[in-house]
Structures are given as structure tokens and as C-alpha cells.
Amino acid sequence: MSSLLIKNALAVVTVDDDDRIVENGNILIKDGVIDYIGTEECSAQQVIDASGCFVYPGLVNTHNHLYQTFTRNLPQVQKMELFPWLVTLYEIWRGLDEDSIFLSSLTGLGELLRYGCTTAADHHYVFPQSGSEFFIDRQFEAADLLGIRFHATRGSMSLGKKDGGLPPDDLVQDVDTILKDSQRLVEKYHDPKPFAMHQVALAPCSPFSVSEDLMRETAVLARSLGVRMHTHLCETKDEENFTLEKCGLRPLAYMEKCGWTGPDVWYAHGIHFNDDELLLLADTGTGVAHCPVSNMKLSSGVCRIPDILRLGVKVGLAVDGAASNDCQNLMAEIRSAYLLHRLIYGAQAPTGYELLKMATRGSASLLGRDDIGQLAPGKAGDLFLIDVSGLEAVGARLDPGCFLGTVGFSKPAKSVVVAGKEVVRDGVLLGINESETAVLAEQAHRKLL
């Protein structure tokens, strides 16, 4: 048996059912699972001294495109909104190969992990016609090296330009190829058991890059395999105009017709839902991944978070791809979300703590997991420590639950633990050599451009 003790934390923010905050707290993890949280003395094989630290449950990211780590801060798209931004970037993304997928995944997942994210979902949907067969296998390889829990979603595009879609014709695949590879990945990687390190969901890219056939057949396949379903929805008014013109339906009505509502479905963005549509989401248990920074960067709009919380729609937090963020830092996302909603909604805006809860419990629920997202006995030993003993936190330690949203913390975590194993120490990844990886990743990024 392996055991790890997190000792003497200034505060443990558990985000458990009672919203407990334990001062001078100890956490004992045995074989990757939390055994005890409280103030009693404990002993273990390995001890992490948490003096001067706040401890939080590992953050859970629910929407991302890791390959975009290699197309951030690009001069040619700085002033664009979603559709022209995509059309310009497809021309670069068609050059993706296995190395760029592997190294961009290490880079993006590495940043997520260093800033407290212990479970990451990715949505990879660009599969050039040759050489892309093992892209998602390479992503799992990168996640395993780092020690992060990884939910791959097998993305897809089947509606090329010649058929009225947005992507170039050579970046789309036929329905059979997509479904066959989706099944292969589920059979190879999906682990439905508690404390899984690997899961797979199926994720056609969006209504404007996927045929109706593929939407419907993906839903049938996902449900027959018992995996979840994910796509982009209600991100822009351009998308709404597209579905209205193409089939006379608003985006959610179109997705409902394709079988895409239910507790096994989560949408990225969810900005332009009307009142009735939010009620439908709440009634069906369909979830939303909120991506505030991406939505601000691409001028897409503001997700109606106060209404979503009031109506009980399932909601989690996400960084989205690095080409529209342009980094991968979920701690920073909590702070941005806090400020955005304060600006738009005033007193109705969520507190820093409610946003922490969204990035942990909320995100975990989108991924269908109740074993992560909180610190409690019987839950996964996934957590991170931030050192608040320095000058930058003086006078700001009164409310550890709200701290990340209200004050914000710009340094990497002091320590990150996944399944009871330390994977980041003093802000540095333990699974890879960061400086060697940075050199290789920079070379692959240059080659892609």
C-alpha cells in the first residue's frame, strides 16, 4: 500500500457536500484515495508539508483543443471572430502530424497541471487525410507521462466546403471512418470504473462542420458503447444563422432532433440559449462547459451563468483551445470568469467560491464523475497546494474559498497530486524534463507554422 500525507495546511478547501474548510488540516491518501481529512495527527510513507498553503481539490477542465497550443498569439488572426478565425487556422492545422500532437499535448497538459488541473478533457477534431490515425493515442501517451487524468473526446468533421460546411474538403472524414475509429478508441482506452485515469467520449465538432447523419449516428454509437457525447453549441450568432438557414431550426432544436440532449451530453460555450432552451437543458440534464476567456477573445458573447445556476443547468469551467485563450490556466480562468460576470451581472454574479465549485464539482459532473472534484474520504486523491505565505497574499487570506476568483493567484502550484502521487513539486513537472521538452516543442511548433 502507498500512502501520502498533506500536513498542516493553512486551510483545506474541501468543496465537499457541506462546503467545509478545515484550518490546520491534514489529508491522508492511501492507494490514491482519500482516507482522512481533519486536524488529527497522521503518518504516511511520504509527507508534503503544507504550512503556509491553501489546498484545493484538483481542477477539472471540460473543453480544450491541445493542438492549438502551437497556434496561439498568431499575428494573422488577432482581429478575427470565430468563422474567419477558423477558416484562416484550418490552413495551418492541416499540417498537424503525430509529433506536433504529442508535443502540443505535453505543453498544454503540462501548463494545466502546473496550475492545479488534475483531470483534463480534450476535443481533437482535426484529422488530416494521412498520418492522423494515432493522434489520440499520442495524446494518451503524453497524459500518462505527466500523470494527469485524461478524457479524450474523439472529435470529427464530415461537412466540407463543397457540401456547405466551413472546413476545407481535405480535412473532413467520411462517417464510416469516424465511427470505426471512435469505437476503436473506446475499446482501447475507455475505463468506466471509479478512479479511471483514461476515458473517451465522442465529439463531432459543431453543427457547421458535421453532417446530420454523423450527429445522429454518433449519438447511437456513443449510447451503445456507454460513453458520453460532446460538441460546440451556441457559441456564436453565425452558428445560429447557419442552422436556421440550413434546416430552419435554432441550434438546440437541431441537436435535440439529432438525439443530442440528455445527462450524457455536454456542450462547449452555450452562450446564445434563450429562456426555453435553458429550461430544456435543465430538464434533460444536458450540461454546459463555460469558456469565458475564449468567449471574450473571440467576441462571441457572455454565457448566462446566473440564469444557468438559478435554473440548475449542469455547468463546468474550461479554458477552450489555446488559439482562443491563449494559454491553458484554469486557475486564471476562475479569476477571469469572476470579473466578467461581476461586470455584466453585478450582484447576481457568482462568487469566487461558486466559480471554484464550477471548476471542480460542476466540471466533474459534466464528465459523469463523482469520484473527483472534491476532497472527502472515499474520493480520489487529486489536489493542489498554493503557497500563500508570501507578500502577494498578505491581507487576502480571510476567505480561502473565494481566493482564486476574488484575488487570483498567478504562480504555479507549489504541489499537485493526482491519484495520491505528486506530479508537480515547487511548480515543476516531475514526469518530464521541462526544458528539454520546451526545446523540442518549440521546434515542432516552428515546423507546423
Ligand SMILES: [Zn+2]
Ligand atoms: Zn472549442
